Amino acid sequence: MSDTLDYLITGATGQLGALVLKQLKAAAPGATIGALVRRPEAAGALEAQGFAVRVASYDDPAALDAAFTGVEKLLLISSSEVGKRAAQHDNVVNTAKKAGVKFVAYTSILKADSSPLTLLPGEHVATEQALAASGLDYALLRNGWYSENYVMGASAALEHGALIGAAGDGRISSAARADYAAAAVAVLTGKTPPRGTVYELAGDQSYTLADFAAALSELGGKEIPYVNMSEADYAAALEGAGLPVPVAQMLADSDNGAAQGGLYSEDKTLSTLIGHPTTPWTQTLAAGVSVKV
Ligand SMILES: NC(=O)c1ccc[n+]([C@@H]2O[C@H](COP(=O)([O-])OP(=O)(O)OC[C@H]3O[C@@H](n4cnc5c(N)ncnc54)[C@H](OP(=O)(O)O)[C@@H]3O)[C@@H](O)[C@H]2O)c1
Structure with a gap:
């Protein structure tokens, strides 16, 4: 050593x-x-x-x-x-x-x-x-936010035919x-x-979960609507899908925070620091989905 x-x-x-x-x-x-x-x-x-x-x-x-x-x-x-x-x-x-x-x-x-x-x-x-x-x-x-966080739920959304969340129109600069x-x-x-x-x-680009669902629809070759829920309903849906209660609550709280702008930033410190644009979220999504489907 x-x-x-x-x-x-x-x-x-x-x-x-x-x-x-x-x-x-x-x-x-x-x-x-x-x-x-x-x-x-x-x-x-x-x-x-x-x-x-x-x-x-x-x-x-x-x-x-x-x-x-x-x-x-x-x-x-x-x-x-x-x-x-x-x-x-x-x-x-x-x-x-x-x-x-x-x-x-x-x-x-x-x-x-x-x-x-x-x-x-x-x-x-x-x-x-x-x-x-x-x-x-x-x-x-x-x-x-890591772009990979929402990509984790992409295969479930494809399977169920809808992307659920509680982020409303909040933009996410992942x-x-x-x-x-x-x-x-x-x-x-x-x-x-x-x-x-x-x-x-934060990422250079931002998107709403409706944008995310539209990109997923294109990748999956079928319509995946974004279904917005209350924070409580979203937490209950995640628990129903088998997530541990604290994890479900944390994800629902994060979406609720995103609805209020908590995951949005126009700050370009990240791309300045690394000397190139941040990885487009669509690229991370495409890579994640191609591995799973
Ligand atoms: N910005 C975001 O969107 C976001 C999303 C998720 C998490 N995070 C945060 O960012 C961190 C890094 O993300 P990640 O994706 O690399 O998470 P990850 O893959 O879960 O890695 C967590 C790391 O922390 C280590 N660790 C956990 N408890 C420890 C302990 N008691 N003592 C020493 N090491 C311990 C784990 O070791 P083991 O391999 O032994 O478990 C693992 O190496 C997370 O831990 C979390 O705090 C951020």
Whole structure:
């Protein structure tokens, strides 16, 4: 194991983390890059790709302490354990400070401090505040919606002949995970930004769920109408389809927030940062649907 690391990427076994590692390796070929995993069995595949694996759960400050030794720059990819994240991220922030990490980039949520979404932003705001209070040098990558989120429901919509949601006419400025990964790599490999720099990151294009249903209809070769529901009815429909209650509520709340503009942004920071237009949502949809049908 290398003693010092130029970069350590958390959530390395996740979808965003994998893209960051791949892009970072290409952007900084001589750098020592670490991958933080919580499952030791995930180490082998990452080591085979040349990454220095460190093992720790966000729940385990002692393991984090060992994992953060000698780390220059840390990318904290937010935990997927909704409800436990603020405490988990506190562990990461406190340990990073103790270990002398020089810079932390954190994946937050678009418009974290003014978002109309009610369920997701709170934990991100708590972590943003913890970073501000920590004394660490840090930047906030306030990621907008992944285009892949709605693509996940595309095959169910094709199967049932309708796309359901609660986003009304709200426009969604999503981008592909790969775009957000590129932004993280740009911030990590660039000149360290002023302490607390906020990057509001969103796709160049936006769409309503009716637009999404129209594009899906074209791809699927059949009419898929968009059926708008109340937040409560949409949550109940998702639960009826077998989603766990907290997930159904989170998705319905996000759609309700989208109806109020919470997933919309005209900010072009993301394409500026990555040096090219963001991936068109129609491209992500076409790729997702062609894999499934
Ligand atoms: N902007 C958006 O639209 C959007 C959508 C969904 C999620 N998100 C957020 O963005 C993050 C990254 O997205 P993603 O698509 O890469 O999610 P993902 O594929 O679910 O990856 C989550 C990663 O977090 C790791 N993790 C979870 N709990 C952990 C813990 N206690 N200690 C250490 N690592 C832990 C997971 O490890 P394991 O492999 O061991 O589970 C995994 O590597 C998510 O975690 C979530 O906070 C954003």
